[in-house]
Amino acid sequence: MSSALVVDDHPVVVGAVRMVLESLGYETVHVASSGVDVVPMIRQHAPKLIVLDLKLRGFGGLEVLERIRAIGLDCKVVIFTSADPEHYLTRCRRAGAMAFVTKSAQLQQLQNAIKAVRSGYSFFPELLVNSASQSDLNRDERESIASLSTREMEIMMKLAQGESNKRIAEAMNLSHKTISTYKTRLMLKLGVSSLVVLRELVKRNGLF
Missing domain, CATH: 1.10.10.10 (Winged helix-like DNA-binding domain superfamily/Winged helix DNA-binding domain)
Structure with a gap:
């Protein structure tokens, strides 16, 4: 199974995401806690999947997404964040993310998102705005x-x-x-x- 990269600066979140990834068969899970480390780690480890928070030190997650796209790195990105989807979901989709899951959701939703992305599908919640x-x-x-x-x-x-x-x-x-x-x-x-x-x-x- 291909390796994955988790980009988050909260150890508890990293642990939970690692557990989800391992349950899906990812044997190698790399971790980055700062946005500036992501591109170098992608180049070094060539993960096929990235689980990315938006609230990071250095470059934020949106900037990381745009850098990945601009450089043309081959990886699929799942956003896993506490940021408000109303402000960020469309931006992330435009920047190349294939899924958006909020941290308030059950981990099963993150697992479903990763399965969908791995199969070539996108996974975005519907925004219900009154x-x-x-x-x-x-x-x-x-x-x-x-x-x-x-x-x-x-x-x-x-x-x-x-x-x-x-x-x-x-x-x-x-x-x-x-x-x-x-x-x-x-x-x-x-x-x-x-x-x-x-x-x-x-x-x-x-x-x-």
């Missing part, structure tokens, strides 16, 4: 978030989590000036005046 129950402000905010690029999304989340421009720049291998430019652009796109308001917007829309 737009009539959303306020106009909430709809406007979600539309603004949906308009963000992958990198803007990653930087927005790091800023909302309280990380400094310097720390974000180091983690993403970008210049401090570049992060500052992204920060200004985000404030304009989202119509917020401070990082406090940005954090409130992110929390209000269920991004963490």
Whole structure:
């Protein structure tokens, strides 16, 4: 059986995913805890399946997905995350993921997703969104978030989590000036005046 790669920084989650993979016959399971390690590990171990979290140190999962696709690496990706599918599912599908499973789901759902992907099928839950129950402000905010690029999304989340421009720049291998430019652009796109308001917007829309 081909090897698999689990990308997550929570040991308990890694253990659970490893158990699922081993039950499906994967004898070798590699682990990466940071987004920056993923591409080198794919090149080194050539796993045919990757179980990828979106909330990672360094590059986030979306950025990892786009790098895998841009380089043309041959592997199938299952997203296993606590991130809100309403904001991330479509982005992940566009970036090349073949399945999306939330961590709140039963492990059986992850197992079913892996089986489907291994057989060449995709596995995405249906999004049931009652737009009539959303306020106009909430709809406007979600539309603004949906308009963000992958990198803007990653930087927005790091800023909302309280990380400094310097720390974000180091983690993403970008210049401090570049992060500052992204920060200004985000404030304009989202119509917020401070990082406090940005954090409130992110929390209000269920991004963490």
